Amino acid sequence: MHKPMFSLEVFPPKRDAPVGTIYDTLDGLEGLKPDFISVTYGHGTHSDRTATARIAATIRKEYRIPTVAHLTALYSDKERIDQALDLFESAGVSAVLALRGDHLEGETPVGEFEHASDLVRYIRQRKPELKVFGACYPEGHIEAASLDADIDNLKVKVDAGASHLISQLFYSNDDFYRFLDKARAAGIDVPIEAGIMPVTSAKSVRSMAQRNKSAIPAPVEAMLERWGDDRESLRVAGINYASEQITDLVAHGVDGVHLYTMNRPATTRRIWRNVEPLFTVE
């Protein structure tokens, strides 16, 4: 029996947030010992593009946890990508999660990297010693004509050099299993981690579902209807739901689970307390 991987994701605090916010998040996650923590990358004009590397360096050096740095392609030219890669290398990241990024209203893509696979190929060529990860979508990416078409494109990304995939969040494990079967049948044989985001607020679940054009399954809809105005009860229900999702995923032998912490260490810790033995027993 293989031991599933367990990883976490954090994001750089907003520019106007106090500098110490990220330390509070990381202190709150201390002791969890994930296989790695990934740090997201903001690609808007107003984003601080050096924050990902700085936080990754802190996680590695001060918390002694391997890190994965996200990097987006659409609004960067090669020079900017090179700068980011140099910063990531100095920060000692274990891998780069190469992403296309979302189209931003009113901003024109630079045009040097159209798809994430273009960035994957570029990084593999530029820094062969860096591992490159990619994103995948159990319900299909919103712009894809179908799940099958999306998986064909995912195969291109893996063939370009993505050696590990992390999935978008999903609330119905059956969606993930269906995706996994199709991906394996398409010859995608790299590890695929299942992305889990605990339900903590009705507003964020509904806006995320709308943005990704994904369905909210009946058990989650029931939770939102009953506790949509009662944040603490919804949080408890969300912790239980995520813990059950993870238990079922591990029972099905998934390669790993990637938990979106949303920089809320207390919620992350409660989930980890529920599922930790499933990850440590050989």
Ligand code: FAD
């Ligand atoms: P791609 O793999 O390029 O896919 C995007 C679309 O293009 C899909 O519909 C795909 O089917 C299609 N496509 C791909 N290749 C081809 C091809 N060769 N020909 C035709 N069509 C093709 N965003 C951020 O801004 N910062 C982050 O840190 C961040 N982290 C993320 C982490 C994870 C785990 C996930 C799942 C998403 C993350 N995102 C992040 C969001 C991501 O940038 C968006 O979902 C974006 O819309 C797609 O990025 P991608 O890398 O999956 O793109």
